[in-house]
Amino acid sequence: xxxxxxxxxxxxxxxxxPDITPLxxxxxxxxxxxxxKFGCGEGTCGACTVLMDDVPVPSCLVPLARASGHKVATVxxxxxxxxxxxxxxxxxxxxxxxxxxxxxxxxxxxxxLLDRGRPLTMRELRSELAGHLCRCTGYQQILxxxxxxxxxxxxxxxxxx
Amino acid sequence: MAxxxxxxxxAKLQGRALYAADAVPRxxxxxxxxxxxxxPAVITVDPAPAWRMPGVVAVLTPADLxxxxxxxxxxxSPHGGPRETCMLAARARYAGEPVAAVVATSRAExxxxxxxxxxRATADPGLAPPGLTEVAYGAELDELETALASCARVYxxxxxxxxxPFGFIEPVAVAAAWDGxxxxxxxxxxxxxxxxxxxxxxxxGVPAGQVSxxxxxxxxxxxxxxxxxxxxxxxxxxxxxxxxxxxxxLSRAExxxxxxxRNPATIELxxxxxxxxxxxxxxxxxxxxxxxxxxxxxxxxDNGAALSAALYPAPVTxxxxxxxxxxxxxxxxxxxxxxxxxxxxxxxxxxxxxxDLGIDPVDIRLRNALSAGGTDIAxxxxxxxxGIAECLRQGAEAFGWSAARSRPGxxxxxxRGVGVAALIDTSSPAQGPGRPDHxxxxxxxxxxxxxxxxxxxxxxxxxxxxxxxxxxxxxGRYGMPIEVEQADPRLFPGDSGTxxxxxxxxxxxxxxxAATALRQVIEAQLAHPVSGPVRKAGETAGPPVGSLDGFGxxxxxxxxxxxxxxxxxxxxxxxxxxxxxxxxxxxxRVCSVHDVGxxxxxxxxxxxxxGGVTQGIGLALTETLCTSPDxxxxxxxxxxxxxxxxxxxxxxxxxxxxxxxGGPARGLGEAPVMAVAPAIANxxxxxxxxxxxxxxxxxxxxxxxxxxxxxxxxxRKDT
Numbered sequence: 001x002x003x004x005x006x007x008x009x010x011x012x013x014x015x016x017x018p019d020i021t022p023l024x025x026x027x028x029x030x031x032x033x034x035x036x037k038f039g040c041g042e043g044t045c046g047a048c049t050v051l052m053d054d055v056p057v058p059s060c061l062v063p064l065a066r067a068s069g070h071k072v073a074t075v076x077x078x079x080x081x082x083x084x085x086x087x088x089x090x091x092x093x094x095x096x097x098x099x100x101x102x103x104x105x106x107x108x109x110x111x112x113l114l115d116r117g118r119p120l121t122m123r124e125l126r127s128e129l130a131g132h133l134c135r136c137t138g139y140q141q142i143l144x145x146x147x148x149x150x151x152x153x154x155x156x157x158x159x160x161x
Numbered sequence: 162m163a164x165x166x167x168x169x170x171x172a173k174l175q176g177r178a179l180y181a182a183d184a185v186p187r188x189x190x191x192x193x194x195x196x197x198x199x200x201p202a203v204i205t206v207d208p209a210p211a212w213r214m215p216g217v218v219a220v221l222t223p224a225d226l227x228x229x230x231x232x233x234x235x236x237x238s239p240h241g242g243p244r245e246t247c248m249l250a251a252r253a254r255y256a257g258e259p260v261a262a263v264v265a266t267s268r269a270e271x272x273x274x275x276x277x278x279x280x281r282a283t284a285d286p287g288l289a290p291p292g293l294t295e296v297a298y299g300a301e302l303d304e305l306e307t308a309l310a311s312c313a314r315v316y317x318x319x320x321x322x323x324x325x326p327f328g329f330i331e332p333v334a335v336a337a338a339w340d341g342x343x344x345x346x347x348x349x350x351x352x353x354x355x356x357x358x359x360x361x362x363x364x365x366g367v368p369a370g371q372v373s374x375x376x377x378x379x380x381x382x383x384x385x386x387x388x389x390x391x392x393x394x395x396x397x398x399x400x401x402x403x404x405x406x407x408x409x410x411l412s413r414a415e416x417x418x419x420x421x422x423r424n425p426a427t428i429e430l431x432x433x434x435x436x437x438x439x440x441x442x443x444x445x446x447x448x449x450x451x452x453x454x455x456x457x458x459x460x461x462x463d464n465g466a467a468l469s470a471a472l473y474p475a476p477v478t479x480x481x482x483x484x485x486x487x488x489x490x491x492x493x494x495x496x497x498x499x500x501x502x503x504x505x506x507x508x509x510x511x512x513x514x515x516x517d518l519g520i521d522p523v524d525i526r527l528r529n530a531l532s533a534g535g536t537d538i539a540x541x542x543x544x545x546x547x548g549i550a551e552c553l554r555q556g557a558e559a560f561g562w563s564a565a566r567s568r569p570g571x572x573x574x575x576x577r578g579v580g581v582a583a584l585i586d587t588s589s590p591a592q593g594p595g596r597p598d599h600x601x602x603x604x605x606x607x608x609x610x611x612x613x614x615x616x617x618x619x620x621x622x623x624x625x626x627x628x629x630x631x632x633x634x635x636x637g638r639y640g641m642p643i644e645v646e647q648a649d650p651r652l653f654p655g656d657s658g659t660x661x662x663x664x665x666x667x668x669x670x671x672x673x674x675a676a677t678a679l680r681q682v683i684e685a686q687l688a689h690p691v692s693g694p695v696r697k698a699g700e701t702a703g704p705p706v707g708s709l710d711g712f713g714x715x716x717x718x719x720x721x722x723x724x725x726x727x728x729x730x731x732x733x734x735x736x737x738x739x740x741x742x743x744x745x746x747x748x749x750r751v752c753s754v755h756d757v758g759x760x761x762x763x764x765x766x767x768x769x770x771x772g773g774v775t776q777g778i779g780l781a782l783t784e785t786l787c788t789s790p791d792x793x794x795x796x797x798x799x800x801x802x803x804x805x806x807x808x809x810x811x812x813x814x815x816x817x818x819x820x821x822x823g824g825p826a827r828g829l830g831e832a833p834v835m836a837v838a839p840a841i842a843n844x845x846x847x848x849x850x851x852x853x854x855x856x857x858x859x860x861x862x863x864x865x866x867x868x869x870x871x872x873x874x875x876x877r878k879d880t
Contacts, residue, residue: 025268034183035176037380039330040413044799047330075176092170095764098772099621100173101331101380107174130806133799135328135381136621137768138775139807 004068008033009077018068024048024059027074035076037101039133046132049105050074056109058131075104083114087149096145098136106132110146114153121155122147167626167765168645169378169619178378181348182410185336189406190218191271192398194391195261195278196419197253200453201288201488204253204260207279211263214277216270219401221262221394223251231397233364237388237421237456237491239356240590240657245291245454248394252288254453255489256793257419259391264398264407290486291451294459298470298539299478305431308442308477312433316514320506321855324425324450324786326417326796327493328779328804331380333411333420337395339404344371345396346406350379352387353658355616355650364393369651376647379620379659383776384494386620387457387660388421413798421493422786422794424461425450428506438520440529442477445469447503450492451484457494458484464587465499467539469507471728472585473529474538489792496776497835498661500586505856508582508839513852521566522843523557526583526732540593542725548756549583549730551818556581556754559816560734571848574876577749578848579736582836588666588727588828590657597722598663601653602671604632604679605716606709611636613675614648616656617668622830623765624664628672630762635676639683639709662828665761667723669826674719682715729827730756730818733774735811735840739848742877744864746845748778748811751837756818758827763817770815770833777837779805783857 004018006026013031022041027033027050036059039047043061050059051073059072078084087110090096097103106129113120113128120128125146126139134142147154172178197204208220226232226248236242250258261278265271300308309315336348345367351357354374362369379386391409399407411420426449433442447465451458459482466482482499495501515525530549531537537544557563565579591598603614613632619625625645632643650656657663734752739745753770760766783803787795796802815833838856846852851866867874 021269028182029187029268032187034179037176037180037331038182038410039332039380040798042413042798042800045330045413075174079175088171088174091174092166095167095170095623095768097167097170097173098623098768099329099331099381100169100178100378101180101329103173104176126807130808133330133804133806134772135330135383135776135804136772138771138773138813139810140771140813141768143807 006067007071009074015064015068018065020063020065022060023062023064023067026064027059033074035104036074037104039101044133045102046105047102049108051078051108051112054115056112075108078108078111081111084111087111087114090145090149094141094145094148096137096141102132102134106142110149114150117153119153120150125154167623168629169625180331180334180380181336181350181377182334182408184375184377185348185408186406189336189408190264190266190402191268192262192264192395192407192409193271193275194259195275195280197250197256197258197260197282198280199282199284200253200256200258201285202253202282203285204251205281206261208261210277210279211274214270214274216266217263217274218266219264219398220278221249221398221401223249223260235360235364235389237390237454238460239353239360239387239389240460242459243291243455248397253282254288254290255491257490262394262398264402290453290488291455292486294484295481296463296466297479297481298466299480302479305442305444305477305479309431309433312441313436314434316432316510318430318510318513319854320428320509322426322502322505323856325423325784326786326802327383327385327423327495328784328802329381329383329385332413332416333390334408335391335395336406336408337392337399338406339399344373346373346375347392347396348375348377349392350386351389352379352382352618352620352660354618355654355656356658357389357392358650359654360389361392365396374650379618382620383496384498384660385421387494417796417798417802418794421456421491423495424458424492424502426502428503430506430510432510432514434514436518438515438518438525438528440473440475443473443475445480445503445507446483447481447499448483448485449499449502451486452489452491453486454491455484456491458492461494461499465503468500468585469503470539471531471537472507472583474531474535478538490794497586497831501835504582504584504836505838508836509842512580512843512846522581523553523562526553530583537728540726542593544728546758546820546824547728547730548818549732552730552732552754552756553583555816555818556732556734556752559814560752562734565736574740574742574874576739576741576848577736578844579734580840580843580847581732581734582839582843584731584733584832584836586662586729586828586832586835588729589663589723590661591723591726594724597724598657598667599720599722600656600668600671601718601720602668602675603716603718604675606679606683606713610642610644613643613645613672615645615668615672616648616650616653617659617664618647620659622664622769623762624659626765627665627669627761631669631672632676635673635680641709662830662832664830665826666727666828667721670721671719674721675717678717678719679715682717683709683712727827729832731832731836733836733840735844737841737844737848739845739863741849741867741874744860744867746782746858746863748841750812752814752816753833754816754818755829755832757829758820758824760817760819761826766817766829767815769829771813773833774813774837775805775810777834778809778811781838781841781856781858783859785857
């Protein structure tokens, strides 16, 4: 019997015989990890984004079999890192959320951008976040919060860069 | 001190905020729906093959429900109307209507069992959808015809808005469970829990006291979750499973194809003016396609007709709000509730008239709009405050309207244009002293903190943060933390929920009243009572006065009844860049100006504006519900709905006009979406000289419209 496992937020969790169950469903239904929000199931909204081996993925499109043997970090662990903490402060300070359903996904991706450490123009930042849909905020405060968190990595939010 | 941070911000960031599908106790069972494949049709369901599938706990058909006397009908709108919705339809009114339900122990088993349910639809055109409703305001038709006949100019225009999904990110989710005492526990994304609770209790046949409705966050609604939907069905399903928790979570495709859509509409206008652009007679006919049941649609049409009557009080004004029905997916009540739909026509038409008469679009609005001291034609009441002139003037100044208008026209492939549109909205569904809008709230002092209790869900607008700020103005003097709690709706029966821009205007005043009552209780108990005026926005709390150590628990309730609709004014300016070779429209910037009476919380207010404007851009340019030629929704979800992304948003400026007399804070939930589409339509017309009269103004439609009039653009090469 192939006993699969996934390292979720630093803890190794048994995954039985890993199949095509979407990682997001497994996290929520089997582990009760409701901090991972399930928005569309088709990879278009980004709400369920987690880091898999430190790279953001829409967990609704990742089969459990693909995640087996890998490291997954949900928003809970991501925000406990130094960079994650900086992102959370920036989002809270900019009031960069409304209904909050898309927010954990944004926070995970922005933390990844900070971890990656590559400078971004504002246009590139918009592009990096285009995989996350937000229906409430109009993105303005999210982009400002992301730029705040990215600090020197981000272009001038008011300029054309 | 304004409350700087959202009270729900940290919980939402960390994913700790619980929405309905998060809050239901685990482990739970999984429920799913079988949708009518065709309609109108008589449906025959064969549940036997599903019962034989592994993991199946319950299969429910319309026949089962009829046998258990659970075939009650209700109105999907919690605000009342014809009772046309049922749990499972034996006679399907629209394709997508639920006709059977299955409960299984896992999602995979549920999926397999749903596919095994035998469903046959026998077309029955005799199942006619419900008929037409109509409400009219202002002058009679013959008076209007006479007035139009004597006008120097008469214009007739017609506009259309197509259907679209609402596009909330949280999928529809409802769960239920029963406990040993016969109490039904419900988790739901419904926007109006108190009203829904009372109705659901009646449908499932238990006293309201035996329905426990859990407070959950709502992952966006925009009117689209103001429904009584699957609560009765999940309660019956749970009952069939021995009371175990049952979660019914729609897929994105189901949220798109089986859940009410945004209201399609047509707006027909006839306007008579003099040569100076003064409107002497006007008619607006708003027709909402309700789909297969009335739901919100008669109220949507009514509100749209009322608002369009009030905005331009011409000597002879007649507006009509109509619903028609068709055997397709029902319509809901999108943000703006008919006002958004009506204003698209009203404001685009006025722009066409201004262009024909050679009048500046801002001027023609200043010349004709309702002003403070005027009369609301629809409700026949005096309007004490309506700052539309200030909104138009301040917006024109901030936007650089005159300079942008007088810029020489672009001749090349990319052409720039600016447009403006005015807006009107309500702050409450109140319709005069006879039909007030009532809210109750409470404040308590408990364990070293103040807790504000409201029945209204935090749907994302920041309403709970606003309530904390309002309580802080009264109770901030004690220097203690203030929390906001969504209370058991049974404590505040009749609260109509989070909709219609009512939170600040109606619930907010109940919160202030409750906080004031609590302060009186506290001061009566303090050895040295402290009295003083309620602080205004922006005033600091100062040092805490008097320690409340050892106080409490104390609790006080407050109520407020709004008798007037609290009309709000606004103006929205847009600049677009049109690619005349591709038809693509880029909204470069929007300036959105709102008369809010008094501003409680700038951050939250600005957030409403940024988000509303972006939804307006989607409505204007991209968002659509694709349907097949036979009327079946063909959209899957966000892939073809086309909600704006971070790449599509304009630079938005939010400006607020405040009432110098210190009037009450008015609603802002809906207003920012309401005139964006006509402002963009007007900007496109000014950029390319072509008027589009249907939403969304997709690049295909823009290109077709340009080429129909001007031919293929010079220099464009088709490859």
